[in-house]
Amino acid sequence: MVDRMAKKKYLLVKCGQTLFTIFIVLTLNFFLFRVMPGDPARTLIHNPRISPEIIANLEKVFGLDKPLYMQYLYYLKNMITGNMGMSFAFRRPVADIIADKMGNTILLVGVATVLSIAIGIFIGVIAAYKRGSRIDIGALAFSLFMWAMPAFWLGIIMVIVFSIYFRAFPTSGITIPGYSHDSFFDLAKDVAHHMFLPTITLALVLLGEYFLIMRNTLIDVLTEDFIMTARAKGLSDARILQKHALKNALLPMVTIIAISLGFIVAGAIEVETVFSWPGLGRLIYESLRNRDYPILEGVFAIVSICVIIANFASDLLYAYIDPRVKT
Numbered sequence: 001m002v003d004r005m006a007k008k009k010y011l012l013v014k015c016g017q018t019l020f021t022i023f024i025v026l027t028l029n030f031f032l033f034r035v036m037p038g039d040p041a042r043t044l045i046h047n048p049r050i051s052p053e054i055i056a057n058l059e060k061v062f063g064l065d066k067p068l069y070m071q072y073l074y075y076l077k078n079m080i081t082g083n084m085g086m087s088f089a090f091r092r093p094v095a096d097i098i099a100d101k102m103g104n105t106i107l108l109v110g111v112a113t114v115l116s117i118a119i120g121i122f123i124g125v126i127a128a129y130k131r132g133s134r135i136d137i138g139a140l141a142f143s144l145f146m147w148a149m150p151a152f153w154l155g156i157i158m159v160i161v162f163s164i165y166f167r168a169f170p171t172s173g174i175t176i177p178g179y180s181h182d183s184f185f186d187l188a189k190d191v192a193h194h195m196f197l198p199t200i201t202l203a204l205v206l207l208g209e210y211f212l213i214m215r216n217t218l219i220d221v222l223t224e225d226f227i228m229t230a231r232a233k234g235l236s237d238a239r240i241l242q243k244h245a246l247k248n249a250l251l252p253m254v255t256i257i258a259i260s261l262g263f264i265v266a267g268a269i270e271v272e273t274v275f276s277w278p279g280l281g282r283l284i285y286e287s288l289r290n291r292d293y294p295i296l297e298g299v300f301a302i303v304s305i306c307v308i309i310a311n312f313a314s315d316l317l318y319a320y321i322d323p324r325v326k327t
Helices: 002-034 052-061 068-081 094-129 134-148 151-165 184-222 225-232 237-249 251-259 261-275 280-290 293-321
Strands: none
Touching (some): 002 293, 094 134, 094 251, 094 280, 094 293, 134 184, 151 184, 151 261, 184 237, 184 261, 225 237, 237 251, 261 280
């Protein structure tokens, strides 16, 4: 009974913290783009001699003529109802524009993240198990080099080497422009061919973080007393690593993966811009140039809420894996 009450209290506290965090993020999201320099109404018309009457009409159409607190209240209401407003530049609902781009980003980021996590954990386990060896030193140097490398710079190198020099992969886009695909397999092959370079670029940039965390955590776990006890019982190193060390070393990875989602999107902005990948990252870049507040607010709100929910899920999963967290 006491344990059930503790679980319920923990869940309610986490739900309250999550909702409060979402409210704070949405508030900051609104005011963040209002302090940007420039008049968004003037960016809609490229004529510098436009009359003040036309600018006033545009501000009225997009609600920019209302007081700031009224814009904020309308903004919160629209976010709750899922209405993100109209894009200044595209003159389309923001939700439709984001929906068109989100699938491409999920595909790119999802595949790159799975690859980086799987390879990073695998190499991290080997490096920790062979600590101090040439394998450990080489993997550590490579991971630190990849972690420190800017995503856009690595993307440019990939384009120069594999697209321009070897002509093995396309430089931009998601499919061949104007090409009619005969089947789904043909379409999937075309998409995979175009996404190979941006996926590998993003995966290499993310690889170093997961490797370092897994390696250092596993090294700490291997020095614990229960590992020495397992060795004293005569268990083999492989069994100790599989049954005892890995389970405890993977616990911090649950939280780290959730926290890193926001940074993954930041890296996707650079990668999508370099490879002209039609996703949320490139949409953010174009919207920043156009000072398209509604799209920026919509994208950052969705990304922030996804990161918060991912952290909420990781907290629940962590508490399920390690019951000591709830105490």
